Amino acid sequence: MSDAIRIVKATTHKPKPKDSDLGFGTLFTDHMFVADFQEEKGWYDPRVEPYGPIPLDPAAAVLHYAQAIFDGLKAFRGVDGKVRLFRPQKHVQRMNHSAAQMCIPPLDPELTLRSLVTLVGIERDWVPKTVGTSLYVRPTIIASEAFLGVRPAKSYIYFVILSPVGAYYPEGMAPVKIRVEEKHVRAVEGGLGSAKTGANYAASLMAGEEAKHEGFTQVLWLDGVHRKYIDEVGTMNIMVKIAGEVITPPLGGTILPGVTRDSVLTLLREWGAGVSERQISIDEVVAAHKAGTLDEVFGTGTAAVISPVGELAYKGHRMVVGGGKIGPTTQKLYDAIVGIQYGTAPDTRGWTLEV
Numbered sequence: 438m439s440d441a442i443r444i445v446k447a448t449t450h451k452p453k454p455k456d457s458d459l460g461f462g463t464l465f466t467d468h469m470f471v472a473d474f475q476e477e478k479g480w481y482d483p484r485v486e487p488y489g490p491i492p493l494d495p496a497a498a499v500l501h502y503a504q505a506i507f508d509g510l511k512a513f514r515g516v517d518g519k520v521r522l523f524r525p526q527k528h529v530q531r532m533n534h535s536a537a538q539m540c541i542p543p544l545d546p547e548l549t550l551r552s553l554v555t556l557v558g559i560e561r562d563w564v565p566k567t568v569g570t571s572l573y574v575r576p577t578i579i580a581s582e583a584f585l586g587v588r589p590a591k592s593y594i595y596f597v598i599l600s601p602v603g604a605y606y607p608e609g610m611a612p613v614k615i616r617v618e619e620k621h622v623r624a625v626e627g628g629l630g631s632a633k634t635g636a637n638y639a640a641s642l643m644a645g646e647e648a649k650h651e652g653f654t655q656v657l658w659l660d661g662v663h664r665k666y667i668d669e670v671g672t673m674n675i676m677v678k679i680a681g682e683v684i685t686p687p688l689g690g691t692i693l694p695g696v697t698r699d700s701v702l703t704l705l706r707e708w709g710a711g712v713s714e715r716q717i718s719i720d721e722v723v724a725a726h727k728a729g730t731l732d733e734v735f736g737t738g739t740a741a742v743i744s745p746v747g748e749l750a751y752k753g754h755r756m757v758v759g760g761g762k763i764g765p766t767t768q769k770l771y772d773a774i775v776g777i778q779y780g781t782a783p784d785t786r787g788w789t790l791e792v
């Protein structure tokens with residue numbers, strides 16, 4: 438793809454919301470990034486243009502066979518006023534992993550990184566100021582070819598949109614109630630579990646709705662074959678701390694390779710904490726709870742950073758985790774990552790990229 442990013446500035450600008458009015462994913466900024474792909478040309482015409490609808494043929498492959506991927510990362514305004522993206526290179530790398538899984542042609546990592554930096558740079562005034570708020574960055578690729586045959590499409594659209602989002606925990610981190618899902622499955626070995634693709638989200642909706650009707654925040658997914666090993670929690674990676682050791686399921690099968698997961702594992706190892714990436718059965722979690730060694734359970738993901746689990750329901754039994762309170766490792770990890778994101782702690786690992 439040609440290196441030059443064309444820029445078409447918007448002639449009108451939307452009013453910017455107050456930080457305290459921000460929710461999640463309802464407001465979008467004035468510009469978006471777009472590039473096109475055709476089999477003969479490769480990726481071409483990278484550009485920033487006014488935010489708006491994308492023309493799409495009703496026969497576009499994405500609308501019928503869900504050939505699409507996305508990613509999600511954030512830009513933060515530090516207490517020093519600087520705008521930083523958190524681990525954008527890692528997100529670009531993961532996007533190409535997802536693309537490969539969905540037979541979507543890869544993006545040039547260098548240009549993709551530049552697409553994020555350029556767009557966030559143009560929209561820097563949209564990055565809210567209050568600690569906890571951020572500018573959510575959503576890069577996406579959709580199959581745009583008008584063709585109803587079943588094969589990978591020959592044309593695609595890459596676009597990036599930005600959304601100012603409020604604090605995930607306006608009243609401080611809060612433990613959630615989770616139901617272990619025994620009926621539905623999110624992904625199976627050999628399936629799409631490791632790709633960030635809309636199809637996985639579609640597959641997760643019914644279980645999430647059922648859990649919400651029963652008074653839970655989300656479900657804990659078990660493996661699709663045996664309904665035995667824990668996989669993920671909602672759309673977050675899962676970690677359990679048993680007898681001092683943090684355990685999380687290994688990558689390579691059904692698990693989404695979370696950037697927050699990687700950050701948490703890196704920090705824990707640096708701190709010299711016990712960490713293990715291995716399969717862990719729900720029975721082992723139940724046994725640890727009975728033995729009084731189930732110290733902490735938490736989810737990890739870009740939206741919340743860390744989400745403590747205060748209660749797990751399985752086969753009608755309710756297990757309260759850590760007295761329903763936030764555990765020390767949960768809190769320490771949250772503070773460490775948030776500190777780097779808002780520039781209150783030094784970034785010694787090159788995780789942030791200043792815009």
Ligand SMILES: *Cc1c(COP(=O)(O)O)cnc(C)c1O
Nearest residue numbers: 672673674693695696697738739
């Ligand atoms: C995005 C996502 C995660 C978390 O990944 P992060 O990079 O940490 O945001 C975990 N599980 C699923 C299914 C996801 O889609």
